Amino acid sequence: MGRTDGKEITxxxxxxxxxxxxxxxxxxxxxxxxxERTIRRVxxxxxxxxxxxxxxPEDILHKMLDHIRNNDWRGVPLSFVIQSAGFAFxxxxxxxxxxxxxxxxxxxxxxxxxxxxxxxxxxxxxxxSFDPVARHTFDLAAALQRNREQIGPRWQDLIFHIPxxxxxxxxxxxxxxxMDAMDDPWHGLRxxxxxxxxxxxxxxxxxxxxxxxIAPRLNQKQEIExxxxxxxxxxxxxxxxxxxxxxxxxxxPWRQQSPSKDISSLLTDRLTEFYGHPKxxxxxxxxxxxxxxxxxxxxxxMRADFRFLFQILDEVERGHMWxxxxxxxxxxxxxxxxxxxxxxxxxEGYHVAQEKLPANTRETALRFGHQTGEKDKSLLLMxxxxxxxxxxTYNFKLHIFDADASGVPELYKSQYDVARIRRSRCLDxxxxxxxxxxRARRSIL
Numbered sequence: 279m280g281r282t283d284g285k286e287i288t289x290x291x292x293x294x295x296x297x298x299x300x301x302x303x304x305x306x307x308x309x310x311x312x313x314e315r316t317i318r319r320v321x322x323x324x325x326x327x328x329x330x331x332x333x334x335p336e337d338i339l340h341k342m343l344d345h346i347r348n349n350d351w352r353g354v355p356l357s358f359v360i361q362s363a364g365f366a367f368x369x370x371x372x373x374x375x376x377x378x379x380x381x382x383x384x385x386x387x388x389x390x391x392x393x394x395x396x397x398x399x400x401x402x403x404x405x406x407s408f409d410p411v412a413r414h415t416f417d418l419a420a421a422l423q424r425n426r427e428q429i430g431p432r433w434q435d436l437i438f439h440i441p442x443x444x445x446x447x448x449x450x451x452x453x454x455x456x457m458d459a460m461d462d463p464w465h466g467l468r469x470x471x472x473x474x475x476x477x478x479x480x481x482x483x484x485x486x487x488x489x490x491x492i493a494p495r496l497n498q499k500q501e502i503e504x505x506x507x508x509x510x511x512x513x514x515x516x517x518x519x520x521x522x523x524x525x526x527x528x529x530x531p532w533r534q535q536s537p538s539k540d541i542s543s544l545l546t547d548r549l550t551e552f553y554g555h556p557k558x559x560x561x562x563x564x565x566x567x568x569x570x571x572x573x574x575x576x577x578x579x580m581r582a583d584f585r586f587l588f589q590i591l592d593e594v595e596r597g598h599m600w601x602x603x604x605x606x607x608x609x610x611x612x613x614x615x616x617x618x619x620x621x622x623x624x625x626e627g628y629h630v631a632q633e634k635l636p637a638n639t640r641e642t643a644l645r646f647g648h649q650t651g652e653k654d655k656s657l658l659l660m661x662x663x664x665x666x667x668x669x670x671t672y673n674f675k676l677h678i679f680d681a682d683a684s685g686v687p688e689l690y691k692s693q694y695d696v697a698r699i700r701r702s703r704c705l706d707x708x709x710x711x712x713x714x715x716x717r718a719r720r721s722i723l
Contacts, residue, residue: 335365339377342366346383359384360399367407372414381414388421394430397422401433408480410446419444436471450480454487461504463488464511482519489520489527497531499541506548516552522566525549529571546575546582550645551635555579557618558644558690580619583646584611586631587621587658591671594626595656599672599710606715607658607669615723618661620689622647624671627656644692651695659689662722668699676714678706678721 333341342362345354365371366380388400404418422429423444426437439456442448453467460466467475475481488508495501509524510516517524528545531537537545553561556572556579564572588604610616623631628648635645649657658669666679666686677699679686685702687694706721708714 335368335371338362339365339371339380342380343377346379356393356395359396360403363400363403364406367403367414367418369407369409372407372412381417385417385421388418389425391425392428394428394432397425397428398430398432401429404444405481406477406479408446408450408483410450410483415446419446433471439470450483450487453480453484454491457484457488457508458491462511463504463508464514476515476517478519485517485520486523489523493527493530496527499544502528502541502544506544506552510552518563521553521561521563525553525563525567526571529567529575532574533571542578543582546578549575550579555645555690576618580611580616583619583621584608584658586634586646587623587656590623590627590631590634591656594630595624595654595671600669602715603669603710606718607660610662616660616662618689620647620659620691622649622657622659622691622694624649624656625653644690647691647694649694649696651697655696657694657696657699659687659694661689665705665722667722670696673709675707675709676718677702677704678718679704 338358339362342359345351362380363384366377366384371377372381384400388397391397400418401422404415404422407414407418409415426444429437437443440449440452442452453472456470457463457467464475472481485508489505492501492505496505505524505528508517509521528549532542536542553563556564556567556576567575584607588600591600607616611619623646625648628646631646647657649655654672655674656671657674660667660669661681664681666681666689668677668679668687674696679702683703686704687699687702706717708717
């Protein structure tokens with residue numbers, strides 16, 4: 279210790295200072311999630327379909343013809359040329375001879391251009407107008423292949439993973455093969471550079487090829503869930519093209535064997551969520567389904583809806599007086615006597631049942647009706663041969679109608695009123711007393 283100007287100074291050796299240094303700690307790595315999320319949003323927006331024009335496609339194509347014939351491109355934005363290309367190669371116009379000069383011009387430009395701002399959108403045109411037996415697909419593929427070095431980074435990742443992207447003979451099968459190796463095909467394709475996996479054209483053919491690959495394994499729950507996840511990924515739009523082929527593939531394994539309750543519930547819930555009830559607001563996909571498979575699916579739906587009815591009744595209607603009726607109709611259902619079945623809940627039951635449906639389908643997918651006439655009455659409506667049978671909770675009599683008569687209750691309606699059903703002319707009606715089951719069988723069969 280020494281003094282300088284009256285102050286004490288402590289001297290510490292350099293070696294001691296170095297020995298007492300605090301250890302270095304690596305900095306916490308930055309969180310790139312927000313940046314990556316923003317990049318994904320930009321890419322998705324950039325790769326979204328073009329905004330529709332107020333002008334008709336024919337007007338745009340004729341205007342493009344004028345520019346080509348006059349060789350006058352003053353003030354013509356590149357976006358107009360790309361829009362014209364989309365129309366010229368589309369299924370609506372690609373066979374129209376009058377627009378052949380546009381296609382010829384665009385193919386020459388693909389061969390000669392060094393602007394990735396033009397080449398990149400033409401890759402998209404190729405993919406969305408893809409048809410493996412159409413001349414325009416082979417012409418576009420050949421031109422893009424010749425000039426692939428000018429294709430920008432936007433598509434290079436996909437080309438790296440799908441080297442035969444411009445081989446129309448192979449590409450759809452190659453994509454399907456890649457999809458089959460992915461746990462989640464929709465997100466997996468996005469990860470390798472295909473930002474819109476459900477885009478039309480090439481992906482329609484890849485979708486069908488993927489279904490052919492996965493079909494032999496669709497008796498396994500994991501594979502079923504993988505295909506369902508492809509048809510509608512979480513938070514994304516539903517696959518529409520080729521939906522009938524997907525439904526056929528999902529149902530076909532069960533022609534000769536019955537699925538487990540777990541699998542049948544999974545298929546009935548998800549397929550009706552995606553494509554609706556085959557008998558209610560029929561989605562076009564059901565028209566592509568094998569009628570035998572649709573009939574089988576409807577039988578599953580009847581059993582599911584029957585169980586659903588009593589699940590809801592147990593929650594909202596204690597003492598609904600249906601224990602013996604439940605056993606009787608379940609036996610009739612298992613014996614194959616019931617041809618069609620529909621449920622209509624009372625006010626409380628309807629709201630409880632709605633809450634059990636996926637939130638995004640409550641307004642669009644009709645799975646049951648609403649009985650509004652009396653607050654304590656829920657209904658079970660069945661078609662059995664040429665008869666319509668209506669059951670109801672509490673003291674509602676069993677009603678049996680001629681299915682061909684006018685004014686009888688119809689299945690698959692959104693709303694019912696028990697008072698109107700009581701007023702309708704029926705073949706027989708009786709209370710559930712004594713041997714009512716014997717009378718029911720005699721009246722129905």
